[in-house]
Amino acid sequence: MNFGLDGKIALVTGSDSGIGRETxxxxxxxxxxxxxxxxxxxxxxxxxxxxxxxxxxxxxxADVTKLADVQALFAKVRDLLGDPEIVVNAAGVTGATGDFLEVDDAGWAETLEINLMGAVRVAREAIPAMRKAGGGRIVLIASEDAVQPYVDELAYCASKAGLLNLTKGLSKAYGCDNVLVNSVSPAFIETPMTDAMMEKRAKELGTDMDSAIESFLKEERPGMVLKRRGKAEEVAAAIVFLCSGPASFINGANIRVDSGAVMTMAG
Incomplete structure (x- = not known):
């Protein structure tokens, strides 16, 4: 399939590792x-x-929690390459975790600042140039947690649910300008973020990494029927497709790359 992307300009945030790097x-x-x-x-x-x-x-x-950094990021990319026609916001963190009653305001604020407001700032800088150019593609990285929350990750879940709503809202606001906005929702992908989660779990359980992953899948993610972590390139493939010519009629959609993790029809 010809994706029709040759010569386009893209900006990928959160790209020093994992899904962003593979994208x-x-x-x-x-x-x-x-x-x-x-x-x-x-x-x-x-x-x-x-x-x-x-x-x-x-x-x-650039630090997506700082407006000045995001503005400087787009200015620098414009100087080096030109205005990006494709923007993928993969910047994100697990953030504050634990019992809801024990996560303080600072933990919530940090998680939302990076995962949700970071995407807001990036999209706000990207859209004007895309509208002027006659179109563009924005892909926000959400999560299965956005529609299937886990009680020890509620700040993360809320931030990712916000991203789904932001995606749909932006798609309605700017689709008429051919600025297509979609999201991709991965589940338990092999990245440094989940490596850290599983290393912590292995230490708590007194076991090795493989056993920690196996028990996590069985106990916490029973819907992931492939019984393994996903690969970053498996998520990146969906992202790149959404940026391509053949995806020119997809707007406001959320593509789950989750091995069946979400166990309902919704979302």
Whole structure:
């Protein structure tokens, strides 16, 4: 299938590892000129070196919780490559976890600032240039947790539910300008974030990583019928498709890449 992406310009936030990095790699392989971004002080430069073999890529560190950083990010990408026609917001954290009554306001605020308000800031900077250019694609990374909440991750779940609502709202507001906004909802993907979760679980249970993953799937994610963590490239493939020419009639949709984790028809 010809994705029709050759020569396009993309910005991928949260791309120094995991889903964001794999999305950047796949876009590069499709001939897209890509700007990657993540928090200052992370692994963005080493990620840049690893991606150069696939195509034209630049790195611009930015913290999506800071409006000035996001504005500077878009200005720098514009200078280096041009206005991005594709924006993928993969920046996110697990955030505050634990008993609802024990998670304080600061924990909630940090989680929402990164996962939800970060996406708000990125989309707000991206849309004006896309409208002026006659269209563009925005993909927000949500989660199965958005429609199937887990009691020890309620701040994360709420932030991702907000992303689904934001996606639908933006799709209605700007679809008439050919700015198509969609979301992708992964479940338990093999990334540094879930590695940390499983390392913590293994330590608590006094077991190894493989056993921690196996017990987590059995006890916490029974709907994941493939009985394994997903791979970042499996999520990235769905994201890249949504950015492609063949996906030109998809707007306001949420694609779940979750091994069947969500156990209802809704969402």
């Amino acid at each position: 950047a790699r796949m876009l590069l392989e499709e001939g897209v000129r890509v700007a990657i971004s993540d928090r200052p002080g992370g692994d963005i430069e080493s990620t840049l070196e690893g991606l150069k073999q696939y195509g034209e890529v630049v790195a611009v560190p």
